[in-house]
Amino acid sequence: MTDTILVSNPAYxxxxxxxxxLVEVRMALRxxxxxxxxxxxxxxxxxxxxxxxxxxxxxxxxxxxxxxxxPSNEPVDGSxxxxxxxxxxxxxxxxNLIRWDHVLGVDGAGIVRDVLAERRSIEQAAARRGxxxxxxxxxxxxxxxxxxxxxxxxxxxxx
Numbered sequence: 001m002t003d004t005i006l007v008s009n010p011a012y013x014x015x016x017x018x019x020x021x022l023v024e025v026r027m028a029l030r031x032x033x034x035x036x037x038x039x040x041x042x043x044x045x046x047x048x049x050x051x052x053x054x055x056x057x058x059x060x061x062x063x064x065x066x067x068x069x070x071p072s073n074e075p076v077d078g079s080x081x082x083x084x085x086x087x088x089x090x091x092x093x094x095x096n097l098i099r100w101d102h103v104l105g106v107d108g109a110g111i112v113r114d115v116l117a118e119r120r121s122i123e124q125a126a127a128r129r130g131x132x133x134x135x136x137x138x139x140x141x142x143x144x145x146x147x148x149x150x151x152x153x154x155x156x157x158x159x
Contacts, residue, residue: 004024033120033121044152046158048148050154050155051116051151054112054116055116055117057093057100058113058116060090061090100154103151103154104147107143111140112147114128115144123137126140
């Protein structure tokens with residue numbers, strides 16, 4: 001499943017009339033539960049933006065791991081040696097995630113983490129919590145949308 005969205009044009013420079021500020025791109029939605037919900041109009045734009053900001057903070061908060069790379073060897077492609085992680089960025093992302101966990105509560109933070117970080121569908125997130133009947137699945141869907149709305153309010157996308 002794919003969708004067409006508008007994104008900022010990276011080559012855009014103000015003052016050049018032949019360039020446009022936004023370009024249309026196709027986005028794959030297979031492993032993107034947030035994108036699927038937005039495409040199906042089950043969440044609003046503010047909720048979508050809040051979810052993307054949360055995902056960016058989650059990705060920034062993990063420093064990552066180098067695996068079996070020997071840092072004493074010179075890079076093959078001649079690029080400069082990789083620098084360490086931006087500690088200030090990691091710290092800010094972790095502080096934001098902690099604040100948002102308090103805003104969402106334990107259950108809400110768990111659902112958001114399952115769907116946005118682990119990329120599980122709402123049905124899979126509900127099944128992890130033992131929900132198998134339709135009413136319980138509906139509850140988790142509503143709860144996830146409420147969590148996105150709470151994030152959007154905290155981030156200032158909704159008043």
